[in-house]
Amino acid sequence: MLYGLSRRITLKIAEYSSIRGQKVITTTGPNPTSHYHKSPMTEMDTPIIRCWVDAATSTRIVAIVLEDEREYYIFRIKPEWESNGRDINWMEAIAFELLVSVLLARQYTGRVLVNSDSTAALAIFSGSVSRPGHLKEIGDRLKSQRFNWPFTVRAQWVSGKVNLAHPFSKGKVVQGLFENNIFNHLPGQRFKNLTAWWSASNSPGSPFSCFIKLPSLFDSTLEIPDLFNIHSVVSALTSDTEPCISVHFDTAHYLFNCGEGTTRSFIQQKYGIKKSKAIFLTQMKVSRLGGLTGMLMSLADAGVTGIDVLGPPGLNHFLASARSYVFRDWMSANTTEITQAQGLEKIYEDTFIRVYAFSMSPQISEAISIPVKRKASGGSLRSSSPKRPVRDNSDGGSERSGTQHSRNTSILKGVEADEWRATIIRDMFPGRSSQNQAPATVNKENSPPGISRAPRPRRSLNRLPVFEGSISTSVAYLILGPEIRGKFDPKAADALGVPKRERGKLTKGESVTVTVNGVQNIITPDMCMGESEAPTGFLIIDCPTKDYIPSLPDPQTFHPIRSETPFVLGSIYHRAGPGVLRDPRYRSWVATVAPPECNHLVASEDFSPNSISFQSSAHLSLILSELDKDMFFAPRENDSKDEIAKLNNVFQNPYILCPGFVTEMTPPKPPVLKLFPGVKNNLYKEHTATHARGESLLSTDDERDSFNKARQQISDLMSSHTHDPAPGDDFRVTTLGTGSALPSKYRNVISTVIQMPNYGSIILDCGENTWGQMCRRFGIDETAPENAYSVLADVKCIFVSHIHGDHHMGLLKLLTTRRALTPAPKDPLYLILNRASELCVREYHDLEDIGLGVENGVRIVQIEKHKSRCSRESNSRPISTKLEEITGLLGFDSIEAVPVRHRTNSCFGIVARHNNGWSFAYSGDTMPCDTLTEAGKNVTLLIHEASMADEEWEKAAEKGHSTIGQAMEMGTRMNAKYLLLTHFSQRYPKIPVIKSRFTATALAFDYMTISTPHFWKVGSYMGALEKVFESELTADDDIAMD
Structure with a gap:
């Protein structure tokens, strides 16, 4: 069985010649051979049609790209597709079957090269699947039909990063593809069966709800623009999570804050982490970074080989303090501490985003005290400005079995202390390709004197140098998305005589030289491209108390950025402490910075309800409580806050932060709740209401019978069960x-x-x-x-x-x-x-x-x-x-x-x-x-x-x-x-x-x-x-x- 095989394993994929019924096995894999099987009845100069197939459970889309025909086909699978054991492998295999239907319907004859990043689908296509079930049914159908195909097919594995169908299956090719539920408004065309053409009549038994065919999408090249730039809410402000915001592109993800429960929130919301490029932290407080160490280990174990981590001063100290349990040899972690700065400074830039930062700190002299009730139960939390902890001068003793250095590194100061922390982090995440390489040693030139002989700095049981920087800094981030290039004008290119093979250069900003009637002309991109769209940006502001408000930067500091790169501020995320949002100083600053149409996403103790974060666990616990409410407890929530009306008096376009909120950056739009299949944020609320009415949440007769039997058994035993009082009762x-x-x-x-x-x-x-x-x-x-x-x-x-x-x-x-x-x-x-x-x-x-x-x-x-x-x-x-x-x-x-x-x-x-x-x-x-x-x-x-x-x-x-x-x-x-x-x-x-x-x-x-x-x-x-x-x-x- 080929499911889940490592891509290092070479797959044997069958190549079929339908006319003579031959089956020729060729070897393909991550580095496939470039030769093609020649059918005896196919001339060598018969063109090859290159096809790409992919499927995605998150969108329920099966995508087919005919590269040479410049066409793609999208099929939307009905919501009930996942029933009866169907899974992503079934969808990937269906993509192959649909491809055959397309080729047959187009009456194509010749050679076909199919590219897929699914090893399971390739195995099914080659006839390697023999177990019963839906996958075998697909394989059997293909097997019974292939001798009637008027074409020769060869399939090979490719990386998902280069699979041209991958963005299509994610719905990321056509801007606004999902606008206005486009799939629900298409003509009622259905597949009658898998070998029929699009005009077939409706068939209730078909797994396909509709399809969309968009021919000639690209006139010059199949370079796929990455327009799927969104920012989404992974977790909100509750008693067990802090807000985490993910900026999501097709090939890159960026996280902002990583409190406790962040990794679990990714699992619950079915967000991916493998494409994570950077993590940004707003404060060096456990509330904002308590999940960072767990996330770093999860990223490494998911195959991420490098990650950037940025945050306020103290970031290196925190990571180095985790040296005994957080280390992965195959991943590198590059850290940047954002020091106090005036105005906005660019701190990060890559192909997809530019990030600017400004620092905030409490102005104690202008602080407004917040009275806190004192309760005998110890039930309140202090709300005060940060103060440096009492200095802990203990090194905690020593342990002979631990790694010690010839110099006491705990007394290092200044640059030497900083370099020692950096040395430890480099040893924790060296980014080596193989764990079999020699252990890292400290670089003598870059390390503090006297510690160059330490075999592994991460194993040091000497105390870190005491951190002496600011502990109260909060960093805000301005994130700008990519500039969206203008649309290519094929008519202009035709008029200028630009060959199709050269048009891709123009879309990349390069000039081309063409010859028309013996005259050479230089064609620049602006001759064939429309005007580019200004990038959209959003702000993340973490203002813990009113004491930080005076340190907000002058709105004029945004002007140099706008003059360099005009942008549209589409959204602001407010992580605001008690009283901040109602403070007129804060509201005035926001009104100056944000345009009227800006969306305000709020996470604040004053407004945010304590909703359930982990629906699956909560739902299970609620069901167990039906069995014994004194043993199994349903998680507590407090969802009584309904503060949107009050927020309307604070901001225009306010939203209470909620997991699953997705905001498109280009063009900027209001946030909408978009959940992956199987994720339902209100499930627990609905079920607690059902539970409160005395109705059972058990879904099957077997479950109900087993619960009733258990309750009856306990009832019967209660009369005869005796328990003599004992110590520890x-x-x-x-x-x-x-x-x-x-x-x-x-x-x-x-x-x-x-x-x-x-x-x-x-x-x-x-x-x-x-x-x-x-x-x-x-x-x-x-x-x-x-x-x-x-x-x-x-x-x-x-x-x-x-x-x-x-x-x-x-x-x-x-x-x-x-x-x-x-x-x-x-x-x-x-x-x-x-x-x-x-x-x-x-x-x-x-x-x-x-x-x-x-x-x-x-x-x-x-x-x-x-x-x-x-x-x-x-x-x-x-x-x-x-x-x-x-x-x-x-x-x-x-x-x-x-x-x-x-x-x-x-x-x-x-x-x-x-x-x-x-x-x-x-x-x-x-x-x-x-x-x-x-x-x-x-x-x-x-x-x-x-x-x-x-x-x-x-x-x-x-x-x-x-x-x-x-x-x-x-x-x-x-x-x-x-x-x-x-x-x-x-x-x-x-x-x-x-x-x-x-x-x-x-x-x-x-x-x-x-x-x-x-x-x-x-x-x-x-x-x-x-x-x-x-x-x-x-x-x-x-x-x-x-």
Whole structure:
């Protein structure tokens, strides 16, 4: 089966001679041969018609380009095309079948060269697909017809970057192709069958709703102009996402801001990342950059080989602080720090966009204080101007096993400090084509003295030099799209005698020389081209508080840009803090800069509703809550704000920022909501309304039957089930994230909260967007007895098992949010983590206050510092021997960090025993591990990772993880009373099968809360859960690569 083959594999594509029925196999691939099979009945001088085919699920378009005939054909597939197992491979194969129909209808005879970037379609066309289903049906139809074809066909693979049909299938060739729903207004022409001509009568059974044929689009060349320049909203302002704006061209994408949850938003919205060229940040705050490290790893893993990252001062410091867990040898990352500047400065330019920037900073003397209510629940956030954090002079100790340099790099200053950070980033992202090359070494000429012998700067466990630049800068961006060249006038070219083969040069701005009646004339582009259109631009302004308003630049600073390149300002994105949009100074500045027709897209705490960001996960959780509303919780939202009417008093043409908003740049248009097939932003709202009416969301009889059976079984068992009171009955476990490696549509990365009444809470690992998950699980209603703010204020300890990003990239957001709580928590927060994780925290504190060095702030416990052994032979490290206050706060007799077996040297589990008689163990990431088994003997609850299915035990061993069966065996050996499995591979489409002697084994789900007396229920729920996951989950949660 050829699906998903690497393009390095040579494909054998069949070449058919229809007249004699010969089948000649030739070899093609990424570097196809240039010869063609000669049919005995085809003269060598018979012309070759070059064809290109492509299909796209996002537009439902199948496109065919006949290069030599200067024609293309577009077919729109009906919305229901995706039913019955059809997928993109089916669409790509249909493109081949449609091509045959076109050629037959045009009565073409001769040789045909078909170019496609789909290996699956090529395999189908060559007859290599034998499995039953829709693809085999297409192959069989082609096979039965090919002996009647009056032409010879040869197919070859080409890159999608050069496939001329690719832009057509995306709807990107004709400007305004989708205007006014053009496909819904075409004449009612349909395919009667695949060998009929366009004039066939309608056929309800056809998969095609309509087609459009545009002949002679290009009179001179098939160079395809890239007119699909849009900017779109990937994520909006909610409790779990910050706005992310994507500027989208056919071959290039650009991102503006990358807060927590950005990667997951791309997955949810089905946006692609593979063509990303640059990321721009407005502030060096975790709210704007919390998802950057995860995005960089996702980009590299998607095949991106180079990315530009631009932002305010501190960008290099932040990236260098992530050196222990963010590195990809095959990708380069080029960083630019935008320093304070007067007016607008050009900071970036390529073929598609030009970006200008201006800096803003708070003017404290002109600040207007914003009163903040103080609540006993700790439910408010401070709103104040940025202040430099308390200087953290600790280097966090040292670790002998880490890479040390002959000079203490933490004391470097100025240029030397900057160069050391840059050296680290170059080593994190060297951009080598092969990982087998020799490790990078520090360049002696460009590196600070005394550190040239360091083998890998990214492995340094010395603290970074303290960052001394501005920490309050906010950068605004003016983005200009490309100038749109004028239309080519073929009549003028004919009159001037320009040959068709030369006309492409004119469209590229080149002059040509022609000879007419023996006279040579130089033809310049302006003789055959219409006037070019001025580029369209848009602004992104991030104004955190009113204190920044005085630093907005004089509107006159836009004039030099306009004089150099006249542009139209079509839109402004406003990321505005409380009170900013209502401030007359801000409104006056905007009115001066923006023309009346400018669109204003607003993200502000004053106006933006807290809508659901991740619809798929929310919908699944809502369905699970039908099974047990006290165990499975639907995410909380607050969609009551309807502020458009008020915004009308602030701006003309206002819009509340919403995921899926798309704004065309040329010509500038208002934003419209355009979602990919399968994406529906209001799905959760509709379903919560259905749920509130008491109606079920279950879609099949099997699901309803399984739920009813589970409820009945629980009801029957309740009468006979007895539970004797036991220590630990009152603590609750909430699984905020239950996935591994990367977030997906249905599971966020790992994080677990244990809440102990009268003692406080402990968080076990905190992957990216843990705070957002907490907001969705507990809500942000400050009047509620329990809300996310009160839960966070009650957290006394956070344990980070190891340095891999999926276990700690949400930590900084938790700490900055806790630091902003008003009133401040009454107790300190202890971080138990390893040396590398500690460095990330301390170094980020240079950029944003996370509570180090303040009363009842953050206190760090570095695991490696505590080398004394426990009385057991487990080599555990007793943290509580040094910090007895942890045990006093949380009521534990002991807390032990236990070395476990993973792919990193410093990876730990934790075992905690409470003075009330109950205990828990948490594995972190590990293979089956004797040290954890011994340390956790007879624990009440074991929380263990179960990354892989049992049949993937070899892969689990390779990656340092456990299978489900191995996790259960660990519970048996440990004699744990209860077992909670979590950290599942994001590729699991179904519920794993549980086979264990444990009657008290539970699978973790996002937003699930369970206490030990209720573990027995989970076994009765398994059948119902399996049914739901069969219909809800798919294995295609990877980020779209197109």
